[in-house]
Amino acid sequence: MRADGRKPDEKRPISIETDFVRTAYGSCLIATGNTRVICTASVEEAVPPFLKGKGQGWVTAEYAMLPASTTERKKRDGIKKDGRSVEIQRLIGRALRQAVDLKALGERTITLDCDVLEADGGTRTASITGAMVALTCAAERLVREKKLPISPIIHQVAAISAGVIDDEPCLDLCYQEDSHAQVDMNFVMNEKGEFIELQGTGEGRAFTKKELDTIMEYGEKGIRELMDAQREALGDRARYIAPKPLLLVATGNEHKLRELQEMFKDYYTLAPMTAVGFFGPIEENADTFAGNAAIKAEAVCEATGLPAIGDDSGLEVDALDGEPGVYSARYAGEHGDDEANNDLLLSRMEGKEDRSAAFKCALALKIPGKETIIAEGSCPGTILTERRGTGGFGYDPLFLYEPMNKTYAEMNAEEKNQISHRSRAAEMMRSIMSQLLS
Ligand SMILES: O=P(O)(O)OP(=O)(O)OP(=O)(O)OC[C@H]1O[C@@H](n2cnc3c(O)ncnc32)[C@H](O)[C@@H]1O
Ligand SMILES: [Mg+2]
Incomplete structure (x- = not known):
């Protein structure tokens, strides 16, 4: 029986309150049982001297206990930090660096400060679990403020303790348990179940392989539960952990960007080329949609070194020999x-009996070092004699899609994305991509 009546593999109740410190770039208050830690993330647009000019960022941590966080007042750290705090903050820094693609972070430093309000065992593991949340809040803000095109977080990290008390393996020790534990271990792991750090000591006695296996099993279970809690606390911001790879969209057209984002969201995070500071212009001087789409994707990929997708599209009207094309x-x-454009189209179509047309779209995907991939799609329709609907862009109000008896401009985004020329090209592109991946 444990001091607080928990089962051996039961962790303490956890709560995480995000945005606990409003002035911080990212923050949370994490409570695991009675242990409470404030975790904040601060962003600085500079790196330590040893990283200057290397094109990468840095993640570091500081840890401290408030004087009243233990029953006996703990002296504040003076100029010389106490050895235990130094050891713990190095652990927190190492752990959270594993969560971040330092190259994707760019030349900036994120400092994770973990200040213990109340210490009832497991402060280092709570600090790591909370710092992950504060870090994710900061990553979301870096993207929101357009300092980064995509979150640099590539792994979810959490930590928990486990040990042996009175010859029984137990998860998540509180102080009372920790102080007389025979074996004491700390697990730092990622979302794939991989180990980032294991600290284990037989303090009261040596331990067996069998005991280790049980402790390990408890630790893994605890970490999974903590990761659920982290995601729940982050809500929508959990998407900033291990986002899909970045694909730049080589367009100046916001409508296209939005439609393409929806179509590729399961594969890529689509960001406009302007998110990495590329504004063009790109000269569209090919005489086919496919040729122009390739020019766009290749120009952006070349300038940025990142994968890019280009879209060239247009309306082909039969009675106008394929104009405006x-x-x-x-x-x-x-x-x-x-x-x-719509006025001109209406006037050219005056008196024409054949009003059939098709929207065409070519998509080009350029990945650095690889051949450009082209996919095309088209959608048949009829040119009306007057505008209908207010949604969409371009020729949408004049283009009637007969099977739904709606113009593109009368459809909502979801309807248009089911049948449009762009969505058909995207479907072909997705199938080429999945063949390439398999
Ligand atoms: O070249 P980018 O920067 O991608 O943006 P753009 O608007 O110039 O795009 P295009 O050169 O491909 O020209 C396509 C034109 O065709 C029309 N168009 C393409 N797709 C359309 C759609 O889904 N709905 C309505 N009009 C469309 C519209 O007038 C566009 O401006
Ligand atoms: Mg254009």
Whole structure:
């Protein structure tokens, strides 16, 4: 029987309150049982001297206990930090560096400060679990403030203790248990169940392989539960842990960006080329959609060194011998003047009996060092004699999709994405990509 009546493999109740410190870039208050730690993440646009000019960032940690966090007042750290705190903060730094792609972080430093409000055992493991949450909050903010195109967090990290008390293996020791534990272990692990650090000591006596196996099993179970709690506390921000790989969209057209983001969200995090500071212009001088799509993707990939997808699309009207075609965006002269383009199309179509047309889309995917991949899609429709609907962009209000008796502009995003020329090209691209991956 444990001091607080828990089962051997039962961890203490956990709660994590995010954004606990409003002035911090990211923060949380984590409580595991009576142990409570404030974890904050601060971002500095600089790296330590040994990393200057190396094109990577740094993650470091500091740990301290508040004077009243233990029953006997703990003296504040003076100029010389106490040895235990130094050892613990190094552990926290090592653990959380494993969560981050330091190259993707860029030349900046994230400092994770873990300040113990109340210490009832397991403060180092609570610090690591809480620091992961504060770090993720900071990553979300770096992306939101457009300092990074994608979260640099590649792994979820959590930590818990386990040990042997009165010859019985137990999970998540409180102070009373910890102080007379025969064996004391700390587990730091990632979401794949891999070990980042194991600290284990037979303090009261040596321990057997069998005991170790049981402790290990408890530790793994505890870590999984902690990771659920971290994700729950983060809510929507949990997406910033191990995001899908980055794919830049080589377009200046926000509507296209939004449609493509939806279509590739299971594979990639799509960000506009401007998110990494590329603004073009890109000269679209090919005479096919596929040619122009390739020009766009290749220009952005070349300039940034990152994978990029380009979209070139347009409307082909049969009675106009395929016009406006590759000139769709600048049909009436000025690039992207949708109103003028639609007016010109209506006037050219006056008196025409055959009103059949098709929207065409070519997508080009360029991954550094690989051949450009092209996928195409088209959607048949009819040109109306007047505009219908207010959604979408470009020629959407004049393009009737007969099977739904709706123009593109009368459809919501989901409906358009089910049948559009772009979604058909995306479907072909996804199938090429999955063949390449398998
Ligand atoms: O070149 P980027 O920067 O990607 O953006 P853009 O708007 O210039 O794009 P295009 O050169 O491919 O021109 C496509 C034009 O075709 C039209 N178009 C393409 N897809 C469309 C869609 O889904 N709905 C309505 N019009 C579309 C619209 O007028 C676009 O401006
Ligand atoms: Mg264009």
